[in-house]
Amino acid sequence: MWPIDCIAHKRDGLVLPKEEIERFIDDYVHGRVADYQAAAWCMAVYLKGMTEEEIADLTLAMAHSGDMVDLSPLAGIPVDKHSTGGIADTTTLIVAPLVAAAGVPVAKMSGRGLGFTGGTIDKLEAIPGFRTTLTEDEFLHQVQNIGMAIMSQSADIAPADKLLYALRDATATVESLPLIASSIMSKKIAAGAKAIVLDVKYGEGAFMKTKEDARHLAHTMVRIGHLVGRPTHAVISSMEAPLGTAIGNSLEVDEAIEALSGKGGRRLMEVVLAIGSQMLILGGKAKDDADARHQLQELIDSRKGLAVFKAFVKAQGGSYTWIGKRPLTKAGQAYTPVCTDAGWISAVDGRGLGEIAMSMGAGRACKEDSIDPMVGIRLYKELGDPVRPGEPLFTLYGKSDADLPALAQQAADLITVTPQEPEHIDPVVSEIIT
Numbered sequence: 141m142w143p144i145d146c147i148a149h150k151r152d153g154l155v156l157p158k159e160e161i162e163r164f165i166d167d168y169v170h171g172r173v174a175d176y177q178a179a180a181w182c183m184a185v186y187l188k189g190m191t192e193e194e195i196a197d198l199t200l201a202m203a204h205s206g207d208m209v210d211l212s213p214l215a216g217i218p219v220d221k222h223s224t225g226g227i228a229d230t231t232t233l234i235v236a237p238l239v240a241a242a243g244v245p246v247a248k249m250s251g252r253g254l255g256f257t258g259g260t261i262d263k264l265e266a267i268p269g270f271r272t273t274l275t276e277d278e279f280l281h282q283v284q285n286i287g288m289a290i291m292s293q294s295a296d297i298a299p300a301d302k303l304l305y306a307l308r309d310a311t312a313t314v315e316s317l318p319l320i321a322s323s324i325m326s327k328k329i330a331a332g333a334k335a336i337v338l339d340v341k342y343g344e345g346a347f348m349k350t351k352e353d354a355r356h357l358a359h360t361m362v363r364i365g366h367l368v369g370r371p372t373h374a375v376i377s378s379m380e381a382p383l384g385t386a387i388g389n390s391l392e393v394d395e396a397i398e399a400l401s402g403k404g405g406r407r408l409m410e411v412v413l414a415i416g417s418q419m420l421i422l423g424g425k426a427k428d429d430a431d432a433r434h435q436l437q438e439l440i441d442s443r444k445g446l447a448v449f450k451a452f453v454k455a456q457g458g459s460y461t462w463i464g465k466r467p468l469t470k471a472g473q474a475y476t477p478v479c480t481d482a483g484w485i486s487a488v489d490g491r492g493l494g495e496i497a498m499s500m501g502a503g504r505a506c507k508e509d510s511i512d513p514m515v516g517i518r519l520y521k522e523l524g525d526p527v528r529p530g531e532p533l534f535t536l537y538g539k540s541d542a543d544l545p546a547l548a549q550q551a552a553d554l555i556t557v558t559p560q561e562p563e564h565i566d567p568v569v570s571e572i573i574t
């Protein structure tokens with residue numbers, strides 16, 4: 141008896157045929173499978189797992205549950221990137237113009253953020269006048285003209301994933317490898333990607349807590365990408381400390397512009413170059429990693445990536461004359477405490493800093509919250525840097541009525557200075573899976 145059979149098959153550990161997976165997803169989206177049945181099915185998947193073929197079938201079934209964006213009018217191979225989410229991660233705003241400048245079309249649909257700071261769309265909306273809503277024609281024309289466009293998701297992308305994710309959240313089935321992998325990959329495929337680069341992060345501030353779990357998820361998604369004909373590479377990166385030095389939306393735009401001007405932080409640029417090179421390779425514009433990195437460095441040194449960023453902001457109606465001249469951030473007040481000790485930065489609690497930035501208004505605790513684009517934290521030191529007494533550690537940017545000295549005390553407690561240099565710091569990028 142349908143759909144009970146399908147639940148029972150997975151409960152008993154059987155491998156589900158493609159037709160059964162497709163029918164289950166289609167029936168669920170059309171209300172012919174009840175929420176409690178889909179919830180039982182998710183729990184069965186959680187407990188019994190799925191083969192890679194089943195995950196690939198589930199991915200395609202979810203991708204086809206709504207609109208499929210057609211990027212075939214674009215010349216070249218559109219490569220998308222996805223990050224499993226981190227703190228001070230403004231990689232997209234740096235990588236997209238660099239890769240576009242190298243000739244790989246970037247036609248990206250992004251979301252708003254829920255959590256410590258905004259998503260890419262929230263960051264772009266910190267730029268006065270910037271339009272994140274484009275028609276499909278405008279979107280494609282812009283990519284053809286200047287190489288890139290980023291718009292907020294307008295199409296009805298993977299509605300099956302939206303429904304299932306809400307159920308999983310309420311039924312302790314979020315942490316299921318087949319369900320996570322199909323959720324992420326189905327959205328990229330529906331958004332039109334022909335190839336995909338994933339940044340799978342691990343650590344305290346990340347969705348996957350351990351490197352082993354991150355590697356496992358990455359390997360699964362890379363295999364699924366190949367099975368569904370969308371070549372996929374993955375970068376494994378550490379979230380044991382914030383990636384960049386800016387936490388907050390306009391601050392992250394400022395950091396992206398600095399990076400495109402050759403002044404990017406060490407940790408951030410490690411990830412930018414790793415993701416960017418894999419995008420050039422998959423987009424057919426570089427023959428290997430060394431060639432790709434050489435091209436990306438040249439596009440930074442020549443400011444050609446920065447020029448594409450400026451053209452992109454202009455094309456989407458944003459104010460752009462300030463770019464390269466002054467920061468975008470202008471909060472009500474700023475406060476910069478100095479370091480009292482000499483030593484080395486041996487730990488930075490990114491999650492804690494993210495929570496402070498969120499309490500100041502940089503992120504959303506729930507979907508309805510609004511964001512203040514100007515507030516946040518700018519760090520002057522990275523994990524492993526030496527510090528001397530009297531050196532500034534960070535600046536807090538807040539609303540005019542915020543108690544910044546008190547918040548600064550909390551933030552300073554999250555940055556550990558030790559008299560000895562830390563013996564071992566994980567490289568940010570530990571592996572690239574192809």
Ligand code: URA
Binds near residue numbers: 305314319320
């Ligand atoms: N991110 C997603 O998009 N889906 C998941 O299931 C988990 C993380």
Ligand code: CA
Binds near residue numbers: 225
């Ligand atoms: Ca996350």
